[in-house]
Amino acid sequence: MQMNLQAKIPVTFGILTTENIEQALQRAGLKAGNEGSSTAQSLLEMIALNE
Structure with missing residues (x-):
């Protein structure tokens, strides 16, 4: 978070926690949606906020 605040460089972190x-x-990306796309969308929104 400090990097985003001080240098205006958005940082996100996404990890799948699965049992198998x-x-x-x-x-x-199958039936349960695509968790990676949610993380990417969050990053794009953070970039837009910094502009």
């Missing part, structure tokens, strides 16, 4: 490969595949 099936859950990972589901959360990476």
Whole structure:
């Protein structure tokens, strides 16, 4: 957070917490949505706020 505040460099962190490969595949774009795209969308929104 300090980097974002001081240098205006947005930083996000996204990690899938799963118990098995099936859950990972589901959360990476199949039935459960795409968690990675949510993280990317958050980063884009932070970039827009810094402009």
